[in-house]
Amino acid sequence: MIFYPKKYFVNILEISVEFLKQNNIQAILLDIDNTIIDKDNKIIDGLEKWVEKIKGNNIKICILSNTNKKSKAEKISKLIKVPYIFFAKKPLKFGFKKAQKLLKIEDPKNIAVIGDQVLTDVFGANRCKMYSILVKPLQSSDIFVTKFNRTIEKRILKKYFKENNIKQK
Numbered sequence: 756m757i758f759y760p761k762k763y764f765v766n767i768l769e770i771s772v773e774f775l776k777q778n779n780i781q782a783i784l785l786d787i788d789n790t791i792i793d794k795d796n797k798i799i800d801g802l803e804k805w806v807e808k809i810k811g812n813n814i815k816i817c818i819l820s821n822t823n824k825k826s827k828a829e830k831i832s833k834l835i836k837v838p839y840i841f842f843a844k845k846p847l848k849f850g851f852k853k854a855q856k857l858l859k860i861e862d863p864k865n866i867a868v869i870g871d872q873v874l875t876d877v878f879g880a881n882r883c884k885m886y887s888i889l890v891k892p893l894q895s896s897d898i899f900v901t902k903f904n905r906t907i908e909k910r911i912l913k914k915y916f917k918e919n920n921i922k923q924k
């Protein structure tokens with residue numbers, strides 16, 4: 756199913772190096788809003804440590820965000836020392852492709868996309884044949900378009916969780 760994530764985690768910090776290695780992941784495309792920062796633009800505790808561990812195990816990271824605020828993406832990029840692409844217009848393919856080129860990963864299967872939205876992060880990743888990882892959104896202070904997407908997302912996820920026996924926390 757094109758709207759189903761390959762894997763679901765409640766929190767990004769639960770994603771281990773071991774899990775990534777097992778799935779042959781060489782690089783990560785990282786969403787910002789509701790994945791690593793909450794509605795007050797606060798970065799989740801432990802993120803820097805998590806990033807260091809990932810990078811220390813030779814897995815590359817690039818921020819891939821739909822935000823139109825360059826300064827926001829840039830600030831996080833500087834903090835965790837990874838490149839960024841903003842205004843990516845996920846689920847369109849070009850941002851994903853641009854990131855793939857930047858990270859020099861030949862096979863998209865070796866790239867994991869981590870995000871909190873089915874219709875942008877997961878759908879876009881699946882379209883590009885990347886490994887889609889859905890995380891539970893940190894908080895919902897979503898903009899209008901996102902609110903609309905969330906209602907569709909709810910229906911998709913209800914089926915997904917049921918079929919995969921995932922109990923929602």
Ligand SMILES: [Mg+2]
Nearest residue numbers: 786788789871
């Ligand atoms: Mg998001």
